[in-house]
Amino acid sequence: MPELPEVETVLSSLLPKIKGKKIKTVRVRHKDVVGWPETAIKFSQGLCGKKISGGFRRGKLLLFTLDEEGKLIFHLRMTGRLYYSDKIYQPRKHAHLVLDFSGGGTLIFEDTRRFGRVYLVKTGEEKYAGNLEKLGPEPLDPEFDLKAFSQALKQKKGRIKGLLLNQSFIAGLGNIYVDEILFRSQIHPETSAQNLEDRAICRIYTSMKEILNEAIAGRGTTFRDYRDGEGRAGDFQDLLKVYGREGEKCPYCSDYIERKKVAGRSSFFCPCCQKDDVNDSGSVRKR
Ligand SMILES: [Zn+2]
Incomplete structure (x- = not known):
């Protein structure tokens, strides 16, 4: 975890x-x-x-x-x-x-x-x-720029959720933060990586850096087991938008958060904000 x-x-x-x-x-x-x-x-x-x-x-x-x-x-x-x-x-x-x-x-x-x-x-x-x-590149490494991320993505087949979880593709992400990154990027977890437009890739890249930095500032997410090196729980669980929130209202629209198994893992997403074809529709809300 x-x-x-x-x-x-x-x-x-x-x-x-x-x-x-x-x-x-x-x-x-x-x-x-x-x-x-x-x-x-x-x-x-x-x-x-x-x-x-x-x-x-x-x-x-x-x-x-x-x-x-x-x-x-x-x-x-x-x-x-x-x-x-x-x-x-x-x-x-x-x-x-x-x-x-x-x-x-x-x-x-x-x-x-x-x-x-x-x-x-x-x-x-x-x-x-x-x-x-x-291990693949570190997402917060300044040398890991948008161009490197985009090139790596375009060479891969498979769904975006599974790719982001793959430690040899990119290091350090797990189920919680991938769901949060995809929600902020407005990308459905089952979207094929090859179908992602440049601006969608850019949103994933930016959201990834933002969310990881915010979670570090919040000292991580504690559901059950996680504690820091002094035995303290993290604070970021309160700031999660979709992970673990099945059935709750999406903070950005009136729809409800759903859960579905993607890449073998429970995935939380908003069916309205993260439409499967969101890259093609071009209707991207600023958040
Ligand atoms: Zn929504």
């Missing part, structure tokens, strides 16, 4: 607390969460004594750089939570990885459904870190 804005929020709330800290003990409480190296023992041995020198986000992955060499990479997936505690920590049931720092403080990785993974990779081992090397 955590998408780009949530992962960005976890990172920005955690980094000031753990940057420069040395890992004193590594407690792997469920070995399945270790995606790399091959064993939890190798993971613990490799990480013990290392200092966190910095961190960044790529797609939905959190990457912490280590002082000597290598990276500690978290993929939160569905229900993963990563947070810091400066109290003496008694591991809870779903705390699968616990890192204690020299001089106090603990980093905890919890995951009720246990789809989340953690990777410890040296330089050259990045291919073992989940989908890291297969």
Whole structure:
């Protein structure tokens, strides 16, 4: 569930607390969460004594750089939570990885459904870190301009919703933000990417940057599980226009939000504002 804005929020709330800290003990409480190296023992041995020198986000992955060499990479997936505690920590049931720092403080990785993974990779081992090397461009990267987005879209077949969810096409988007982006762009989620006119592509591109930035400013969306690095819920759920709002009135017209399965995911949209042929009709309202 955590998408780009949530992962960005976890990172920005955690980094000031753990940057420069040395890992004193590594407690792997469920070995399945270790995606790399091959064993939890190798993971613990490799990480013990290392200092966190910095961190960044790529797609939905959190990457912490280590002082000597290598990276500690978290993929939160569905229900993963990563947070810091400066109290003496008694591991809870779903705390699968616990890192204690020299001089106090603990980093905890919890995951009720246990789809989340953690990777410890040296330089050259990045291919073992989940989908890291297969990720497409970052939507907020200034170099990812409209021209690059448009060219990439025009080479693709398939429906726009599925494409935007595809992490190798563009990194970091998930079901919530794709629905919000398509609503603001007035594009039906089932629209074929090849049928999109230039101005429709421009609306998607602009809405994508706007919504992601707004959601980061709102510290992400919390429905159930998501919390930031200090255990706080996000605020952006109140600002969602269509996601999770089936049967509610569209904020821009009198119609009701519908839900339909598109690209295997529940998709929320306004049948009036997001007509399937909206690109061809040319009737675009400014919002
Ligand atoms: Zn509407």
